[in-house]
Amino acid sequence: MTKQKSIKEITEVLQTIDNPNDPFLLLCSQDNRKGVINAVNKWKRAYAQQEKLESKWDLMTEFERNVYNKGYQFVAGVDEVGRGPLAGPVVAAAVILPKDYKLLGLDDSKKINETKRNLFFDQIMQNAIAVGIGIMEHDVIDKINIYEATKKAMEAAIESLEVRADYLLIDAMKLPVSLPQESIIKGDARSVSISAASIIAKVTRDRLMNEYDVLYPQFGFKNNMGYGTKEHLEALRQCGPTPLHRRSFAPVKEVIHSKN
Template identity: 50%
Template sequence: MKAIYTIKEIKERLLHIKDETDPFLIKVRKDERKGVQTLIRSWEKKREKEREAIKEFEQMKQYEQSLWEQGYQWIGGVDEVGRGPLAGPVVASCVILPKNFYLPGLTDSKKLSKEKREMFYDMIKGNATAVGVGICSAAEIDQFNIYEATKIAMQRAIEETKVNVDYLLLDAINLPISTPQTPLIKGDSKSISIAASSVIAKVTRDRYMEGLGEKYPEYGFENHMGYGTSEHLTALHTHGVVEQEHRQSFSPVKAVVSSS
């Protein structure tokens, strides 16, 4: 093929092509320049990832689809973030999505980059039928234990949606409430509603911990989000416990408290 377009022009036009039958794509496939063939391969890989994301999204929508077909309207996906850290709250979210919600690539928040989580957070907040967030503080975790505090945070998140949730999809937990529910092992990779709630909970908690990082810069909360990293443990032993933020019932924190 005689070169009609520059490689830069081809690169720009490929950004907007989604269909393999596009006349321009068919034409440039015949361009034997190495740079053009590299661009074509890159486009093909990107399209394959997009197809996989669409397929995964449709698979993850099956639980919601089945429940909609059974007549349920307000299906809440529930997940939490922050069971394991030594500091900060446990945060839960309940998200109810409309039937036409479409966000390929949505999955367990831990599998997403920070940039993508932030982007998805805005898209979920802007398109969800309802979003609720529930928080249980470090002091409440010490009072009730982390498992019970997690359930309390989840119930608060459900109540915060301000709607009459008629079915719950939860990430591997049962709640002591009358609402029909299904716990799913690794639910944030199996249900779009749970995945959406995991994104909301993760971004909410991360922002909280980043705020603590600004308030207590010596602890580096914005780096470890309260988990027991070497940086955090060193700061804990050097500067002591942050009242109301460190979980004093957790062993590493308890040891510092008892030795002070």
């Protein structure tokens, strides 16, 4: 009987249970002590959340499983961050995860808070078969346009992989490379490999922008990451563009013309 155990003891036992049909859990459900009821409800919420994460992981590995079933071994997810900002580089990443790897909660980097992104970044870097990063600076963006610079960043990320990919899953982009590939709309929320790449690219770029914030604190790069926030636009009008600004982007171009 659970009444022979303290609430603390019951809580400790519940932490070891992973089956909703476990006899001890069912006994606890009949215990009318408020502390036990709360402990059982907490267990049920945690179980439901775990099931939700497992289900999402299963959905997000479907593209990878389909590719493995075709005989490919090293599937690289490819994504980029930084197409929209007024300053800083566009950063791309390519990530090859082990077939049996699991990192529950992986998602589009924009949907994950900074603390978890950094944690996932470290875990991916430690456990991935290979990670490649490509960076195209503002001057390249101005020279060839952001779309072409994004492709070049992605190609550079793929080329820098220490293990050669034999298939690419790419977020909403087709690349002029010889490898077989699949472009997936909103792939960073639908494929674990692309999601992993989005995390690597996002954290890498954010850390660069944090460094640039030290050089140009008036622009608030650590907060806006180079995007055209009110604070950033005001600093741009007051101070003019930094060497990091994309001069081909309209808000920057307008400031340059207004000062000439």
